[in-house]
Amino acid sequence: MSGMWYECKVKYRKTDETGNQKVTTEPYLVDALSYTEAESRINEEMKAYISEEFKITNIKVANYAEIHPFENADRWFKSKISLLAYDEESGKERKTNMYVLLQANDVKEAFDNTISVMKGTMGDYSIPAISESPIMDVFPYFSGDEDELEQMEKFNALKASKPENDAVKIEDTMEFDDEVVADSY
Numbered sequence: 001m002s003g004m005w006y007e008c009k010v011k012y013r014k015t016d017e018t019g020n021q022k023v024t025t026e027p028y029l030v031d032a033l034s035y036t037e038a039e040s041r042i043n044e045e046m047k048a049y050i051s052e053e054f055k056i057t058n059i060k061v062a063n064y065a066e067i068h069p070f071e072n073a074d075r076w077f078k079s080k081i082s083l084l085a086y087d088e089e090s091g092k093e094r095k096t097n098m099y100v101l102l103q104a105n106d107v108k109e110a111f112d113n114t115i116s117v118m119k120g121t122m123g124d125y126s127i128p129a130i131s132e133s134p135i136m137d138v139f140p141y142f143s144g145d146e147d148e149l150e151q152m153e154k155f156n157a158l159k160a161s162k163p164e165n166d167a168v169k170i171e172d173t174m175e176f177d178d179e180v181v182a183d184s185y
Contacts, residue, residue: 007135079099107130
């Protein structure tokens with residue numbers, strides 16, 4: 001709904017495989033309308049995962065054009081995509097970079113997933129870099145409940161609809177002197 005993703009760093013005490021506790025800071029991605037909402041949402045989400053005390057150390061706007069989860073994948077990868085455009089004024093080819101976050105199990109699968117995401121793109125593009133992201137998890141705005149999905153569909157339908165021209169009639173209430181109007185033509 002918002003299209004704005006915030007990267008939130010959360011610091012907490014974690015127990016490793018050997019049973020030792022250590023303090024760690026991990027980044028998470030939250031879909032929110034503002035910094036305040038991002039802080040509130042990450043607090044809500046982390047309460048479900050962390051039973052002990054935790055602290056939010058940083059919140060910043062994430063530089064991702066799109067987020068694409070894939071089934072049977074457990075890691076997040078950041079793909080740099082260079083869109084190629086021809087500038088007619090200067091006669092040169094211009095590159096515009098965008099970053100996509102997507103799930104995969106390894107770099108090759110991340111490359112394949114990037115290709116599948118870009119399948120419908122009309123213009124030329126290249127993929128100069130793919131790297132594993134430190135993002136631990138992504139929390140989209142809607143949880144996937146049927147009621148929320150219905151509300152989202154209704155909202156999008158209303159947003160896309162346009163009022164009919166016949167329904168709105170404008171009445172002209174301005175008065176003019178007939179002689180002045182005739183002289184102006």
